[in-house]
Ligand SMILES: Nc1ncnc2c1ncn2[C@@H]1O[C@H](COP(=O)(O)OP(=O)(O)O)[C@@H](O)[C@H]1O
């Protein structure tokens with residue numbers, strides 16, 4: 028059977044609920060050693076971020092005087108300045124393109140993954156292999172042809188066009204990840220829903236999506252972060268300053284304020300915060316807890 | 324009211340693929356508890372799933388109350404099913420699991436609540452209504468699965484090995500719970516199992532299946548006492564019925580180690596087999612070390628190869644001449660050693676005869692029914 032506590036919740040009869048992922052740690056990993064390792068790793072990953080966060084509320088003069096110092100005065104007004112000098116526009120552009128693309132990718136990707144995982148039809152595995160092979164190739168090879176296509180269809184330099192490109196970029200991996208998870212949902216669940224009077228589309232909405240939520244949340248975060256930080260396609264396909272997304276906006280901003288480290292730090296923070304929020308909201312643990320009640 | 328009728332039902336997977344259910348004829352009467360019994364892979368689940376509408380029917384007609392439902396989708400057949408895995412929706416509470424099947428059927432919410440509550444009371448699920456399946460034990464999950472079928476108040480209940488994931492004690496409890504609900508509701512129920520004890524104790528009738536075909540249909544004791552063929556003879560009863568290759572010699576079945584007078588059969592029934600090979604069957608519990616009184620006593624000779632004292636009784640494995648091994652179920656006080664020469668006896672009514680080629684039972688003569696009746700009484704105590 029599957030390895031997922033969520034899937035097994037209603038399905039592995041006779042066993043008491045328990046999370047198969049939780050095993051006692053091997054002994055030689057004493058708690059102390061573990062704490063030290065985790066502590067060092069946390070400092071290593073969190074350090075630069077914290078440094079950036081402190082710089083975002085300090086002026087450039089303060090930063091040059093003492094680069095690593097804790098802020099004496101928290102200058103939150105720097106956020107307002109950054110927001111008003113273009114970041115608002117970049118932020119909303121990013122939000123529209125990324126949220127739009129992620130929503131579409133999730134819905135289409137989940138539907139496609141469900142179809143590939145659940146229905147037998149001619150060409151099922153062929154479609155799956157084509158999708159999979161498109162994951163292997165680096166997306167950059169499509170850049171030039173995409174550029175030409177967007178120009179031909181009047182979608183060049185438009186947020187809608189960029190969103191379409193983003194959808195096509197993220198769809199294969201999304202389908203691939205979700206198919207793997209959906210295929211492990213036992214057929215009995217679908218049969219039970221059929222006996223309960225539900226049609227295929229309703230089963231997708233009421234069974235596949237909720238039961239597949241942990242996997243869907245993972246792809247949501249993954250797609251959101253990748254697209255939120257996406258630079259290459261945006262810089263090639265968008266030229267209009269009013270249509271810049273955050274990653275190209277930051278670069279332009281750096282060009283304009285190349286000596287103003289404090290301001291740049293503030294701008295970068297503006298673009299990073301949504302990623303953190305997205306992660307907190309869609310972290311698999313959280314979703315798992317909400318959907319299955321499997322966490323004790 | 325629901326009579327489920329299978330008429331020459333066939334299931335074939337794919338064009339020209341293997342036939343896994345072949346020409347099954349079976350009528351399940353209204354309010355009957357029909358058990359489909361057979362070894363793993365014999366097509367029980369496939370048959371059940373065709374009745375449910377989860378599997379297409381490759382041939383024959385399936386009707387419920389005279390209406391042909393071959394092409395009616397599952398949701399319009401008014402059938403509920405309990406799955407072996409229970410198939411509870413993991414993202415819904417017990418109450419939502421129970422109500423889910425009613426929500427698509429234009430039933431007012433108040434009525435849904437009433438039914439969910441009523442079923443929860445009957446099955447003792449009230450304290451669990453707010454829980455998710457993950458927080459239930461195996462037995463509780465099983466009861467939710469049963470409840471989910473019951474709230475629907477369907478015409479027909481289907482069960483696919485619903486007890487096979489429970490431990491022994493719980494299995495017995497749940498067995499009687501299901502029978503209780505059958506008696507209370509009086510609905511038509513079709514129950515798939517590979518466990519002969521479940522079949523014998525639960526079914527009003529048993530349909531024994533083998534390799535996609537019906538081997539025999541009958542009441543539990545009928546199937547046990549009058550097996551239609553060697554498959555049924557060996558599948559029902561533990562240990563399985565002993566079968567021995569013999570030759571018909573007058574009115575006796577004989578081999579090097581076997582000598583059985585066949586007083587249950589009329590001469591006419593035996594004529595076609597005169598001098599030919601014939602399979603003799605005797606159940607392990609009908610063998611004894613002491614020669615019973617009366618005439619027509621059958622006799623076997625062999626050597627013990629294994630002795631298994633089970634406490635209440637002792638199973639003795641005896642090798643007849645050649646490769647045939649038979650089992651005798653003897654009283655616990657008997658003392659037999661390994662590799663001991665033994666003679667075993669059986670009464671005439673304990674003998675069964677099967678065609679050596681087809682495996683079909685050779686019917687005893689009409690008045691042998693009285694003999695069987697006596698045998699039933701003797702054992703039913
Ligand atoms: N989707 C399928 N494709 C091909 N063969 C199948 C399929 N499902 C079941 N079978 C075969 O059908 C036979 C009967 O299966 P099943 O009805 O599940 O048996 P049972 O429930 O009696 O154990 C088995 O031999 C099985 O391998």
Ligand SMILES: [Mg+2]
Pocket residue numbers: 364367368369
């Ligand atoms: Mg089965």
